[in-house]
Amino acid sequence: MAAYDLVVRNARIVTETGQTEGDIAVKDGVFVAVGGEVAGRGAREIDAGGRFALPGGVDSHCHIEQKSSMGVMCADDFYSGTVSAAFGGTTTIIPFAAQHRGMSLREVVKEYHAAAGPKAIIDYGFHLIVSDPTEHVLGQELPALIRDGYTSFKIYMTYDALKLSDYQILDVLALARREGALVMVHAENHDMIKWLAHHLVEQGYGAPKFHAVAHARVAEAEATHRAIALARLVDAPMLIVHMSEIEAIETVRQAQAKGLRIYAETCPQYVMLTADDLDKPGVEGAMWCCSPPPRDAAAQAAVWEALKDGTFQVFSSDHAPYQFNVGGKIPKGDKTTFKEMANGVPGVELRLPVLFSEGVQKGRITMQQFVALSATNHARLYGLYPQKGTIAVGSDADFAIWDADREVTVRWADLHDNVGYTPYEGRQLRGWPVTVVSRGRVIVEDGKLAAERGSGRFLACASPDSAKPRGEAVPELKGMSRFAAKPLF
């Protein structure tokens, strides 16, 4: 009888702290041996042939089966979204359960569970989107939901149907501090964007490329500064999501240097795309429209610098899958102005290949940083570490075997989402996850899926201060020690 369920032989096993050579053994869905030679046999044996075994990715910012504030439904449901994630080496996602105004948050969470449970093939938690922080939501629903494992929520400083006032943001931050939750902020100045968009469209500049003009750099810089000031006032932790802009990044860096508990995220679109990509005939550029928009080469360089120096803790996809049709990106067909376009680009499958190829292969970040940015720090930030985000004895056996030399030309036809295009069509990447394992189950192998619908499990997230390293000396997530050490209210 086999001693283990799965044994992977001859791998280069990478964690955020280092690299070890050897075998991996899995039993009952968790790692039971990591590194060295595993003597017993596995019911399933895989020869990694010296390739890398990396922790399964944790994507803590993606929109799946979610209705946008403009009422547009995502093209990916919890099946296609999680299949696509898995093919890209991601084994955990944390999408959003999105409240629209007037809705009960508890009801929203129930609806997302009903959608995800029968379909997801990898494990998932939920953030909340809070667009209506009523007394009932703040006083009852949120505290109870935080206790039930929904420990992070996104708020918006822009979008008519989602934006909170500074006063409301302070209410949410104070509650997050008191209850041990993390507030994620979409930081763009609403009135600056609205004013610019109004005047641009009025003068006939409604094409997609003007989206990047309306979503001005200073709108991101100002809102980031203001968000941090609000967090500072009530001494609450905050994550600024999908950052793209030089001055805003510098503001985060300075806040962190002052000891504020400010965390930050960026995404593939800000290292791979620029505003020039939006400049296409007709409304085609809509396929590259996201908020904040991609900027220029100097901003890309600043984003890489912030990935390298630890200003950014997480690299997420912000997968926002809208098809290029009237039910999706362009509600008025070729008459759609940038103001009416659905915002967001797909990227859940390419997130890790992009970071690996553009980051590790080009010497911009190390393998350890890749692991931290793609998996470990996400797990830490949402209280899932060490169950998720690492390869260590006792952790869930979520990992991918990577062929670092595989050359891939990106074609949407080879991806597994339901979007119909990719903004990275034709790009060359080097390095690909060839075998993907979730809780010991080989779910992707030789380009084929081997996972049942609904086999993913819900993960209740914890407050980050409950995430403690087990046994080994793990360096603190930059700034996390302050987060952990300081009692919340």
Ligand code: URP
């Ligand atoms: O343009 C974007 N990022 N759309 C997705 C929704 C969001 O704001 O994250």
Ligand code: ZN
């Ligand atoms: Zn956002």
Ligand code: ZN
């Ligand atoms: Zn998003």
